[in-house]
Amino acid sequence: MSQAGSSTATAATAGTNHEVVNLDQLVQEITTSTDSKALNVRLHTFGGKDRDRLLSGILTNGQDPLASLDPEQHTLGYLYILSARLSPNPGHHHPSLRVIEDFCLRFKPEEARLAPERVTTLAKNIVHVTSQNLKYALTPLYNLLTRYPPSRSTLTTIHTHFITSCVTVHHYATALPVLSHPITNVDPKLTDLTYNDNLLYHYCGGVAFAALKRWEKAEEFFEICVTAPGTIPAAIQLEALKKLTLVQLILYGKTKPTPKYTNAVLGRLLRASAYGNFVREYPASISKLQTSISKDIETYNTEKNMGLINQVIQRAPRWLIRKLTSTYVTLGLGDIAKEIGSSSEDEVRATIVSMIEAGEINATISVDGNVTFSDLTTTVTKAQIDQALKNAQAQSKLLLELERTLTSSKEYLSKALKQRENDSYAMDDDDGPGGPPSTFNQWGDIL
Structure with missing residues (x-):
């Protein structure tokens, strides 16, 4: 028995009210509860700061608590224990992939929505435990993603984990059933979504479409990432703009102006980069373009854009011929x-x-x-x-x-009114910082 398991099997005290913390008793409460909201409060406060360590243990008879629970009948309890058991802390005995897949396929969505932070933790931990062979995370994440939100068009943290996993293992086509649903809704009560989740989802979606040579959709996703509002542009937005530029050269033989609401800093950074020089010379003969990129070849390789660069160059003769047809x-x-x-x-x-x-x-x-x-x-x-x-x-x-959804939201109406009264939020072309944060590098290896 692991240290985590033995410590859980015995009673302990937690909190100022000296509540008895016992996993056996908790499992009994899970199986007999008829009030899901009350049970969620109980699970959330169980063990205080030691909650996940205690939930990762085993029963006094040596049995796995998950063996006493059913994913469909005891969704909340199963969710808390499973997500805790999959945590990266040493000493945990992780459940099998079959157990994870069974839960993601059978859980009750309406109950899981009572604990959105645990759903996020579950998705993150599924990626962790399958990190040595990430393709095994795709099926449970897909089932979790398609069943948890009330609508396929609602963005959740699961979307980010699923799409980044697909791109990491180059299973681009696997992401298509999810990417084909346009995102039109974000519910903060449903998922603890962050600004970066939205950027990552659309950036990696653009990478998947580009890898499949679905250029129009790649352009759409990269542009959504680039134009996401923010006072300071994120580093991933500059990377998306670089790929957006290359995709547009493939599609149109030239770049298109970004929407006016795009952060002006991004455009300045691109124009001053190797990509800006490349755009100014395009289209030209293949030999001339190859000579042009030779001085920046290390940059393109480091940023994993050499594949796109080569495809842009191979398209150059076609754009030159197109120009001849007008003359x-x-x-x-x-x-x-x-x-x-x-x-x-x-x-x-x-x-x-x-x-x-x-x-x-x-x-x-x-x-x-x-x-x-x-x-x-x-x-x-x-x-x-x-x-x-x-x-x-x-x-x-x-x-x-x-x-209809937006106009019925008091929060939206309040923000819209405030924005009308104060238009100073718009960034002038000469304002803003000298560049985005330099922390964007962990996604380079996925391309």
Whole structure:
């Protein structure tokens, strides 16, 4: 028996009222309780500062207390004990993965919501105990995430742990069922969410979409991270802006202005960085771009952006060819090769054929190697129109529900009124600190 277990099996006193603390008695209360709120108070105060150590013990008969409980019938008690047993403190005998998965699949959400801080602790500790093989955390975290909040569009701390775990083990597709639900609600009573949780969720979501080459969604998630309001920009927001910039070069061949409410400090930091220099030279021939990045190659590798940089460079000839279509009607393959800095007409031909097949340009290539460009024609089917209308109606309904929720919130109305009366919150382009905190580095290895 471990020291934690033996100390729990005996009675102890805690608090100023000399309450008897006994795990056997607590398990009995859990199995007989008919008042979940009262039970939650009891579990929360059990053992005082020694609560988790005591909850991690075993019964006087040597039995695991979880063996006496059912995840569905005794959700609250099971949650407190399981989250304590999974803590990183030495001496704890961690439950098996099967026990963890069984709870996450069967617990009663409405009871678990009475103890949101324990749900956060459970998610964090699941990541801890599976850290040697983090892929085993994905299934229990997914079940916990999809069952705990009342809506799939409600952001919780579990989202952050799940998405970061998916990205860490490169299981990007596993994250898609969660990322596909847009976040429209945050309930502080449901989860002890922090500002950083929101940033991490959208940053790692952007990484997952970029890894899957779903560039539009990657752009959306990185932009949400970048534009999250804050007086001082977080370091992760600058990293998101770097990736957002590279994704936009892949998508559009150029960057797009960030929304006006983006912290101005971020833009200044980017323009003064290696990425700012790269953007100013893009698009150009592959050889010129490779020469350009050579002096900053260590920076790109350290920040785990070299993969994106290479994809941006490989897209450069296509953007140069797109530019030619607005100037020329007919151009020879050899002339195009010179314009884009290629030494091979065959490579140019293959690129143009690929662009035609992808619908990026409208052109024909003659037998003698002349390329004739014409305007792109867009064909929209009835099915596409119907789907667009369906999506618009769904978004309209979602926005209406969100507006009703916001306008019924006294806290929101109070803050909105205060903001109208005082518009000095906006940061001038020359205001603010010289840069974001330098503590952002723990996520570099996930890319």
